[in-house]
Amino acid sequence: TVSLQHGAHRSGNRTDADMERWRSHRLGQFIHWGLYAIPGGEWNGKVYNGAAEWIRSWKEMPHEAYDNLYKQFNPAGYNPQQWARQAKDMGARYMIITTKHHDGFCLWPSKYSKYTVASTPWKKDIIGPMVEAYNKEGIDVVLYFSIIDWNHPDWRTSLKTKEDTVAYGRFKVFVKNQLKELLTKYPTVKGFWFDGTWDESWKTDGAFSDELEQYLQSLHPGLIIGSRLRADEKGARHFDSNGRLMGDYEQGWERKLPEKIEDVHHNDWEGVMTIPENQWGYHARWTGHIKTANELIEMLARSASLGGNFVINFGPKADGTYRAEEQQLAAQIGQWMKTNGAAIYGGGYAGLEKQDWGYYIRKGNTDTVYMVVCNIPVSGYLRVKIPPQQSLQSATGLESGQPIPTTQTGRNEYLLQLENKKYDAPVVIQLEVKKGKERGEFEKART
Numbered sequence: 001t002v003s004l005q006h007g008a009h010r011s012g013n014r015t016d017a018d019m020e021r022w023r024s025h026r027l028g029q030f031i032h033w034g035l036y037a038i039p040g041g042e043w044n045g046k047v048y049n050g051a052a053e054w055i056r057s058w059k060e061m062p063h064e065a066y067d068n069l070y071k072q073f074n075p076a077g078y079n080p081q082q083w084a085r086q087a088k089d090m091g092a093r094y095m096i097i098t099t100k101h102h103d104g105f106c107l108w109p110s111k112y113s114k115y116t117v118a119s120t121p122w123k124k125d126i127i128g129p130m131v132e133a134y135n136k137e138g139i140d141v142v143l144y145f146s147i148i149d150w151n152h153p154d155w156r157t158s159l160k161t162k163e164d165t166v167a168y169g170r171f172k173v174f175v176k177n178q179l180k181e182l183l184t185k186y187p188t189v190k191g192f193w194f195d196g197t198w199d200e201s202w203k204t205d206g207a208f209s210d211e212l213e214q215y216l217q218s219l220h221p222g223l224i225i226g227s228r229l230r231a232d233e234k235g236a237r238h239f240d241s242n243g244r245l246m247g248d249y250e251q252g253w254e255r256k257l258p259e260k261i262e263d264v265h266h267n268d269w270e271g272v273m274t275i276p277e278n279q280w281g282y283h284a285r286w287t288g289h290i291k292t293a294n295e296l297i298e299m300l301a302r303s304a305s306l307g308g309n310f311v312i313n314f315g316p317k318a319d320g321t322y323r324a325e326e327q328q329l330a331a332q333i334g335q336w337m338k339t340n341g342a343a344i345y346g347g348g349y350a351g352l353e354k355q356d357w358g359y360y361i362r363k364g365n366t367d368t369v370y371m372v373v374c375n376i377p378v379s380g381y382l383r384v385k386i387p388p389q390q391s392l393q394s395a396t397g398l399e400s401g402q403p404i405p406t407t408q409t410g411r412n413e414y415l416l417q418l419e420n421k422k423y424d425a426p427v428v429i430q431l432e433v434k435k436g437k438e439r440g441e442f443e444k445a446r447t
């Protein structure tokens, strides 16, 4: 190992109450909302093929045109209580909101910038009412904050000259001031979700990102900050130069998910997912594959089965309303969560051998293990293998409440028989798996 001043300061998962609460959420909602929703991926009759929130970087969008969009920001349909209700109905336990994306536009009236909602026809704070409405629904709020800030004159992607270094020094003070301001104005928030930390300018100052994280924790003990904030003094990100995770959870799973527990090394982690292939902010024309509720539910089950949280992204329109596809998906997912949420909330890695039919999720440290069956077998039989020294005590349909016909086919192997019917969503079975050798009801009496 190399000796590091600004690498990971802790190994192993946090076990404090704030982290336990975050870990038990399992399902979150991401909201990308800002000036980019005004063009919505189009400009001058042309369609931008990139991610809508990056339209300022498109050669067909003059910077001056983008930077004046704030004069049109006036979301008459913005109703944070409605947004929070919809998130509640979806079953989201926390929400991540873009306070400032790469364009530098602040959805709160920051006193450190002119480029905020205060300068728009809307004038009012967007973030405060949103935090209040979500908290009122019992949903925790995490603030997304981009370090990249295309609007700030002192931001640099790399430091080539002395002037760059002096300017970027001012920029880091600005960043620290804005983050303190956010914690002061919105003290109920549970964490920061940092983004835009891949530039040389940031990567080469591991000391600052380390001190910043410690500063924020001192202001707001228990704050949850993922691995995307920091770099160590050698420029390593997420994992320091000794391969140890920096931050409270692995925050690299963006539009992709781990396959097996080795991919996440039993760390806490979070996957963030777009509904279309790659649109975070509102884009008027979604192209490519739009994920269905069942696909998103399967991703959620996979995430919980590997001990991670799954966050589904929504991109509200410039007027503050949601597009129909997003409203429908939120309702469909919520429908499933109403019946099956017990298998997801507070769930984690079960330690059973993965089978083709889907995912095992263990409820905390109990004997209860849920099966989320996403691939219904033509045979109707679900194979379950229990670790040695453990035994299957019962198998019950979560929605039906009925026992699942089960036969033992080997020392620690069972076949569960699914009812022969059409399933139009993943089906959940609740297992009670006992440690120790007492015979389960399925153990055939050994002669």
Ligand SMILES: C[C@@H]1N[C@@H](c2nc3ccccc3[nH]2)[C@H](O)[C@@H]1O
Pocket (backbone or CB within 6 Å): 032, 051, 053, 054, 195, 254, 272, 280
């Ligand atoms: C959570 C997501 N992170 C931002 C982002 N920008 C990227 C540039 C290059 C590669 C990946 C990126 N993700 C996206 O704009 C969105 O906010």
